[in-house]
Amino acid sequence: MNDPYKVLNVSPSASDEEVKKAYRDLARKYHPDNYHDNPLADLAQEKMKEINEAYEQIQKQRRAGSGYGAPRQSYYGTTSNGYSSADPTMQQIRLAIARGDISQAERLLNAVSDHNAEWSFLMGNVCYRRGWLDEAKRYFETACRMDPENPEYRQALAAFNNRGYRPQGYQTVSTSCGNDVCSNWCLAALCCNLLGGGGYFCLPCMF
Template identity: 40%
Template sequence: MKDPYEVLGIKRGASKDEIKAAYRKLAKQYHPDMHVNNPLKELAQEKFIEVQQAYDELTNAGSNNNSYSSSSYSSNSNSYENSNNNEFQAARQYASVGNYKQAINILNSTKIRNAEWNYLMGVCYVNLGSTVQGLQFVKTANRMEPSNGEYANYLNQISNMQRAYQTNSYNYNRGGHSDCNCCANLILADCCCECMGGDLISCC
């Protein structure tokens, strides 16, 4: 991994506010939404992830920021795992702003297929409308880490919403009203948004 100070363009010993300011400036500059029709969008994406990784590295280090040196970023046995963790964080950030396809692209580029990978894939597919496929990913994540509250809660919420949707669809086909079907869809979408930090229906 590159020296995070160099990536963010700040000097060693920078304060937390300076680190945050540099991160926000670069994250905005390289955010994928700013390069949708840009032929260099893939390069911007790589830079965005690099900035995210650098910020995470420095903020996770806490008060030990000053202890970093250039040699700290040489290869080590944990570099592969850290790289994937940073990619998961980047995928979460893309998903939190509704860019689920980009999040899936990042997840597909990783080689680790752990519980978090399955959970994030599930969240993305559910929000893209592929609820059945998304549920399978989330169920896999829950099986791999049954004690993880985040995975279990999301699985329960989406499973309940899907059952409600199927029930309303059945009632509609028997002569019910489409309003129920519409409400179920809205509630499901709001539930998905809230799980990633958003809010589709502010009153819920």
């Protein structure tokens, strides 16, 4: 595989936040949603795959202590900020959601026995991406009840209640909203904290 740092156009000495920002910027640029009915769709898909693999490789290197970047923080920010822990399984689930691989994310979640606050939050994202809005809200509420001080969970629930939430990965779900602006941007928020949390959830989009 190509040098992951070159793929993301960052230095090996870049901080986790700088790597995260570079990933988000490229993911926005090459996301398949931007290339519907476009002759470059296949190339964009390959580029997106390369970007995802590069980001994941950097995360693996830094978790193992073999990367050149700053000491590894938690996956979507430091735990002191209330974001998710660095649990490897949860990181895999977040990456799967960010890639749009909802089936894989759901399989991983179903294999986890500890249904803690982060589990509920991520299951809420999976349900939302499937269009199961009632279930998504219930899981977001559960996450907030279990960890009421976590800003990631509180922001997600608040944005969801305002129909401004868009979980990791950019793809939209079908809603009852009738206009194009709503269908394209409905429920947009906090994407950053899922993948870089992330701390992919800054407004208006997680990346």
